[in-house]
Amino acid sequence: MNVSPRPGRKVALAAAVVALLAALVAAVASAGQRHSTVSGTLTMWCTQAQFDSLKAVDAGFHKRYPDVQLKYVAFQPADLYQKLQLAAAAGSGLPDASCIEDSHLAQFVKLGILADMTSRVKPYEGKILAYKWQEGSANGKIYTMPWDAGPLALFYRRSVFKKAGINPSSIHTWNDFYSAGLKIKKQGVAMWIQSKAQNDARFFESLLWEQGSGYVNAKGNVTIDKDPRARAALNLMGKLWHAGIISDQNEWTDPWYKTIADGKTATLPMAVWMGTFLKSFVAPKTSGDWGVIPLPSFTANGSHSANDGGSAISIMKGADNPDAAWAYIQYHLGRADTQSTIYKQSDIFPALESAWRSPYIHQADPYYGNQKVRDMFVAAAKQIPKAYVYSSDYQQMNALMSTEIQKYGLGKETAQQALSNAAKEIRSRTGRH
Amino acid sequence: MRGTLTSPQPLHEPTPPAAVSDTAAGGLVRFPARRLWRHRYAYLFVAPFFILFAIFFLYPIGFSFWLSFRDWSLVGPARNIGLQNYRDLLHDQIFWQSMTNAGLLFLIYVPAMTFLALVLAVLLNSRYVRLQGVFRTIIFLPYVMSGTVAAAFTFQLLLDQNAGYANRLLHFIGVSPVPWLTDIWWSRVSVGLLVLWGWLGYNMLIMLAGLQAIPPELSEAARVDGAGPIRIFFKITIPLLRPVIVFAVTLSIIGTFSLFTEPFILTSGGPANATTTPVLQIWSNTFAYLRVGYSAAMSYVFFAIIVLIAVTQYFLVSRRDTYYERRR
Numbered sequence: 001m002n003v004s005p006r007p008g009r010k011v012a013l014a015a016a017v018v019a020l021l022a023a024l025v026a027a028v029a030s031a032g033q034r035h036s037t038v039s040g041t042l043t044m045w046c047t048q049a050q051f052d053s054l055k056a057v058d059a060g061f062h063k064r065y066p067d068v069q070l071k072y073v074a075f076q077p078a079d080l081y082q083k084l085q086l087a088a089a090a091g092s093g094l095p096d097a098s099c100i101e102d103s104h105l106a107q108f109v110k111l112g113i114l115a116d117m118t119s120r121v122k123p124y125e126g127k128i129l130a131y132k133w134q135e136g137s138a139n140g141k142i143y144t145m146p147w148d149a150g151p152l153a154l155f156y157r158r159s160v161f162k163k164a165g166i167n168p169s170s171i172h173t174w175n176d177f178y179s180a181g182l183k184i185k186k187q188g189v190a191m192w193i194q195s196k197a198q199n200d201a202r203f204f205e206s207l208l209w210e211q212g213s214g215y216v217n218a219k220g221n222v223t224i225d226k227d228p229r230a231r232a233a234l235n236l237m238g239k240l241w242h243a244g245i246i247s248d249q250n251e252w253t254d255p256w257y258k259t260i261a262d263g264k265t266a267t268l269p270m271a272v273w274m275g276t277f278l279k280s281f282v283a284p285k286t287s288g289d290w291g292v293i294p295l296p297s298f299t300a301n302g303s304h305s306a307n308d309g310g311s312a313i314s315i316m317k318g319a320d321n322p323d324a325a326w327a328y329i330q331y332h333l334g335r336a337d338t339q340s341t342i343y344k345q346s347d348i349f350p351a352l353e354s355a356w357r358s359p360y361i362h363q364a365d366p367y368y369g370n371q372k373v374r375d376m377f378v379a380a381a382k383q384i385p386k387a388y389v390y391s392s393d394y395q396q397m398n399a400l401m402s403t404e405i406q407k408y409g410l411g412k413e414t415a416q417q418a419l420s421n422a423a424k425e426i427r428s429r430t431g432r433h
Numbered sequence: 434m435r436g437t438l439t440s441p442q443p444l445h446e447p448t449p450p451a452a453v454s455d456t457a458a459g460g461l462v463r464f465p466a467r468r469l470w471r472h473r474y475a476y477l478f479v480a481p482f483f484i485l486f487a488i489f490f491l492y493p494i495g496f497s498f499w500l501s502f503r504d505w506s507l508v509g510p511a512r513n514i515g516l517q518n519y520r521d522l523l524h525d526q527i528f529w530q531s532m533t534n535a536g537l538l539f540l541i542y543v544p545a546m547t548f549l550a551l552v553l554a555v556l557l558n559s560r561y562v563r564l565q566g567v568f569r570t571i572i573f574l575p576y577v578m579s580g581t582v583a584a585a586f587t588f589q590l591l592l593d594q595n596a597g598y599a600n601r602l603l604h605f606i607g608v609s610p611v612p613w614l615t616d617i618w619w620s621r622v623s624v625g626l627l628v629l630w631g632w633l634g635y636n637m638l639i640m641l642a643g644l645q646a647i648p649p650e651l652s653e654a655a656r657v658d659g660a661g662p663i664r665i666f667f668k669i670t671i672p673l674l675r676p677v678i679v680f681a682v683t684l685s686i687i688g689t690f691s692l693f694t695e696p697f698i699l700t701s702g703g704p705a706n707a708t709t710t711p712v713l714q715i716w717s718n719t720f721a722y723l724r725v726g727y728s729a730a731m732s733y734v735f736f737a738i739i740v741l742i743a744v745t746q747y748f749l750v751s752r753r754d755t756y757y758e759r760r761r
Contacts, residue, residue: 196615197704197705249595250615395721403703
């Protein structure tokens, strides 16, 4: 048998195999990974905490988009917005995309530095909590992709409630909260902590939101001086202060963390993201002693939910790599699997409703004594009323209202005076009616 | 000012009289070029400062003046609104409160700080105190940390009403807790304390330098005439130190009105705007509210008022500066 090689045929065969393989690969690629056409460097600006949670699903993103290199630049929250504004003013140095909190979003939309994302995000309308589109939209166009919501609930300390003999599920309204506070006060424990002299108006805003109110109405006109709901919110704070069931302490300071860790506050009417702070550094040793019930309402059949915080990711106008940015946003924010992983990682609550169907949502959480708290927050998120707390002038409104609440807390003026003065200042400084 | 910027006098070469008459004769175009060339190396060496000064100081100064007549949100076109920003500023209660706050803060800590700095400097200048270098370093050390976020945070912890060490110490000696950061007046005192802590050493150093420039013969002569140390301090040292004190107080005026980090971290300008300062207001209006033109107008009004105060203070305090006048 002639076994001498016949190079000509072998080469031809090899070439045929290679060609076939190449065609197959191309077919597979075009069928399964149409998105891998995006490539290049993607520059993202966010806060460190936001990156820490987004990174939880980066491995999957890299697998799907191997040609995209991620460049994460982390800032302190306040610096992030200042850097964006300065880069926009300078006309260069903006990232491709940036995380922006809902409270700052409208200001950036007004500034005109965000790219029009209407056609890209259109398919997600109806799949994301409706209220989340409000701050990132203007004149029928959408400039952002919503990320997380901040549904509020009442975190409570199981041992404190037990000692005072109060059944937490008996607390339905703020009146019930008040009565429970009077009992708990006898144990030498406060019901909640709110600084009078350094009040940041966030609790006031949550109380507005819960009633479907805000600083302004749908037309953008200032309403806090006329709206009875605003008066109800501030009067409630005053009532709690007056009865001495709220401890006066500067929030987000070491003594404040210590008050929480030491069980010197019975409840925290706060947003879902407080969970990550409690577990990680505020009170990790109190695991198992916390529970969550719905936020008390103002009236018997009133709303039991509000929003505090929340954020979104926007592509910048004139971004070098908008397609990679959109691929990133779609992968990280637009999928049930990635969003539930991110929620699991950091208590950043998905506004994407399909993520709520993940089995993880229904699992018991040992930090809350094996309560299924995520179900609670899903229920709370569904009920968040439409409200006008944030706007393009939110930073100013918040600062002016904080000052008036401080004066009210220090006994320098009445609740009505505080609301009237804040409204007057907001009107004269923002030119709103 | 203009003279020093455009035609600095050479240090070593005296200007020939001919050049002066050249200017007078109107040879303005020809003359600078010739003179520039003659002193080209000198100009080359001083040029970097003036170039940087022009880019980072002169241009922004001019630009903010232009901006103060505009409505601008950092991005996009700036709309000319004439004097509207200045008119709004007249009715801006928070801005005027910030100016009042700065004035009150000045009265709270500057007299105490200047007096303490003077006393410490005199003590450290006397030959009776040992280990002078060690004491100077210890007193000066906080200055290295002054204006830092870390220092303000530390004070925040110390002054916390419930858990701070300041109140624990007061409790130990039987004094009821002080609302350091939660009362309108105490919060001003707290900011004043933080600034005093940070700047005492710096002021002491200025005073010390001033003291060392006073010829010792004067106090020796006074001593021979029978004056005691306290009389020497009030009749010789303080009068001779007046220009140095004026300098230190002028710096303190500017420093107090421009405070930022201390109130920003310690009190966030609160409670109820009691510790907000003009610079905090300028910052908030620029970066939080994006009212850039308005902040520019604020900066100019703020600048004018500081100049007015500093100049008034200068003439009030330094008018009887006879000793140095005679020496010149």
